[in-house]
Amino acid sequence: MHSCRLSPLQRFLLVFLGAMLLAAGVLLYQVHHFLHTAPEHPGTPLVVRISPGMSFSAIAALLESKGIVVDRTRFALLGRFMNKAGSVRAGEFTLHTGWTPMQVLEELGRGRDILYPLTIPEGLTWWQTADLVQASGLGTRQGFARIVSDRDFLARWHIPGDNAEGYLFPETYLFPRVAITTPGNTPTEQDLAIANHLLAMFREKTKELFPPDMSPEAIRDILTLASLVEKETSRDDERARIAGVYANRLRKNMRLQCDPTIIYGIGPDFDGNLTRKHLRDRSNPYNTYMHPGLPPGPICSPGLASIKAALHPESHTYLYFVARGDGSHAFSRTLREHNQYVRTYQLHR
Structure with a gap:
């Protein structure tokens, strides 16, 4: 019998080939793992x-x-x-x-050549945003309205409540114009894309503001206060002060007495004339003259400045404010002082 001995060169070639096969296997595994694995599950x-x-x-x-x-x-x-x-x-x-x-x-790679802007200003309600979607030609009012009140959609974005009011972030967006072929009030893919985009922008813009352990309900309370601030003033130098007024009233168990909340509760049919009957209407859950505490939810989608003001209200002792008529407000600590400002800036005017 002849023993089969490998020369040093043959042994080297076998070891080299084995190493190459092993390296190729590792590489193939890494490529397969990369192609079929997402960074997170379920993801964001x-x-x-x-x-x-x-x-x-x-x-x-x-x-x-x-x-x-x-x-x-x-x-x-x-x-x-x-x-x-x-x-x-x-x-x-x-x-x-x-x-x-x-x-x-x-x-x-699914992009189109031309994108069209959709501008959502601060302070719009969800139905006003739906009107803008319709007017832009990028989606449908009915479809968008159904999506932002869909339970599965709200659960996916961790939004408590009946709709996405307060979360439709004000910004200018770019969307392709697509043919709308869905009849009736059935949401189109574009309606869903627009709604998802607004919510994704909200999350992107506020991710550094809310602590990771803050509950969805606590975030909604902040947005509710921010929406009141957004509706009361357009001046950045007043937002934190107005937030401080509401924070003081909440601490003292005083009614917030915010007119915009009543208007929101009346809904799209409000004709612009706020009456004493509206102020005394207990059936309106958003009537902060009749019901204590914050309203049931946001009354519009606030901008970033109002959200920051709600998170960090100004520390002071003011309990009242009244519009001066030039976009600014007069703040007061007592009802007597407030009534004087009302006579000065509103009744006499």
Whole structure:
């Protein structure tokens, strides 16, 4: 019998081949894991803004910083391998940390050539926002209205209450114009995309404001107070002071007596004339002349300045304020002083 002995060169080649096969197996596993694994489960929707002229490598780095992909280098290589690197348009996207890299890439490549602005000003109610969606031609009033009061939609965004009032963040958004073929009040995909985008923007803009352990109900209370501030003043130098007035009244168990809450409770049919009958209407749950504490929920979607004011009310002893007629307010500590300001700035006017 002849013993089979390998030469040193043959042994080296076998070891080298084994190492190469092992490395290839590890690489294939890493590639498979990257392609089929999302950064988080169940994940979070996030708004991402792609600037004009942004390279795909820069886009990959941005997505990694947002936690939407875990490896910028591999995502950039995936985009080039799939021939998608040059097809990403500029604009805002609602992406998700629960998506795989392929899902993210497909969403980025689903863009259209022309985007149209949708501007949501501060202080609009949800039905006024629905009117804007309809007027823009980007969606439908009825479809948007159904979505923002849909229980599954609200649960997905951790919103307590009957609708998304207060969370439809005021901002200018960019959307493609699509053909609306859904009849009646059935929401279209575009209605859902718009609603999701507004909620994702709210989360993006406020993520540094609310502590991670703050409950959805506590956040809604802050938004409720912020919505009162938004409706009472457009002056940044007064927001925290007005928030302080309401905070003082709440501490003293005084009625807030905020006219905009009554108007909100009347709803879209309000004709612009607030009467004594409205002020005495106990059936209106938003009547803060009749009912103590905060109203049942926000009365509009406040801007960032009003949200910050509600989180950090000014510390003072004011309990009243009245409009001067020039956009500013006169603040007072006593009812006697307040009544004097009312005579000066409203009754005489």
